[in-house]
Amino acid sequence: MFKIMDPAPTGPVAEHVYAVKDGMVSMFILTNGESVIAIDAGNGEASVRAELQKLPISPESVTHLFLTHSDGDHVGGLACFPNAHVYLSRDEEQMIDGTTARFFGRRRNRSIDRPYTLLDDGEVVTVGHIAVRAIATPGHTPGAMSYLVDGHVLFTGDTLRLRDGRAQTFIRWINMDTAAQKASIHKLARLQGVTLLCTAHTGCTANWDHALERWRVGPA
Numbered sequence: 001m002f003k004i005m006d007p008a009p010t011g012p013v014a015e016h017v018y019a020v021k022d023g024m025v026s027m028f029i030l031t032n033g034e035s036v037i038a039i040d041a042g043n044g045e046a047s048v049r050a051e052l053q054k055l056p057i058s059p060e061s062v063t064h065l066f067l068t069h070s071d072g073d074h075v076g077g078l079a080c081f082p083n084a085h086v087y088l089s090r091d092e093e094q095m096i097d098g099t100t101a102r103f104f105g106r107r108r109n110r111s112i113d114r115p116y117t118l119l120d121d122g123e124v125v126t127v128g129h130i131a132v133r134a135i136a137t138p139g140h141t142p143g144a145m146s147y148l149v150d151g152h153v154l155f156t157g158d159t160l161r162l163r164d165g166r167a168q169t170f171i172r173w174i175n176m177d178t179a180a181q182k183a184s185i186h187k188l189a190r191l192q193g194v195t196l197l198c199t200a201h202t203g204c205t206a207n208w209d210h211a212l213e214r215w216r217v218g219p220a
């Protein structure tokens with residue numbers, strides 16, 4: 001049966017890529033044996049720390065941490081990565097500096113208590129021999145960002161969810177703008193050569209063509 005939330009369990013997802021499952025969400029660590037980066041930081045410090053012990057990678061070795069957005073279940077375990085510089089979308093800063101409220105104005109996302117670097121659409125961050133391309137995919141939040149690593153491993157955060165291996169929009173009432181998110185998924189669908197797609201709440205797939213097939217037609 002389809003579960004609304006079905007995150008990737010802690011452990012290897014593919015060669016060089018590891019999931020860290022923290023309750024309803026997964027964050028990811030990618031290494032080429034030389035450099036170590038992370039995508040998101042999980043929900044809670046204690047739970048992420050416990051899960052990290054199952055991996056053959058020290059959290060201290062993570063030097064760059066890329067946030068797909070600023071919701072608490074993607075940022076909460078940041079303290080587990082003391083040596084990581086944080087990157088997020090320039091369009092997401094409004095969510096953590098008090099400008100824009102979340103969830104119908106009822107609350108705001110927390111600020112990030114360390115220096116961070118803001119990224120624009122298409123910007124590439126090079127970490128040793130790892131290249132991380134930021135792809136703006138607004139919708140879930142205004143600054144939702146996907147990251148394409150080395151041209152073929154794609155992390156989408158909450159920009160899409162997988163159901164039976166196919167991409168669909170994320171849960172509407174948690175999205176700030178589902179119409180914008182649809183346009184973002186169409187934008188991602190134009191990528192070619194993706195060998196692994198990792199979502200934050202619905203696991204990963206190696207079958208990119210199948211996952212995005214229905215999104216290759218329609219608005220660009």
Ligand SMILES: [Zn+2]
Nearest residue numbers: 071073158200
């Ligand atoms: Zn989330």
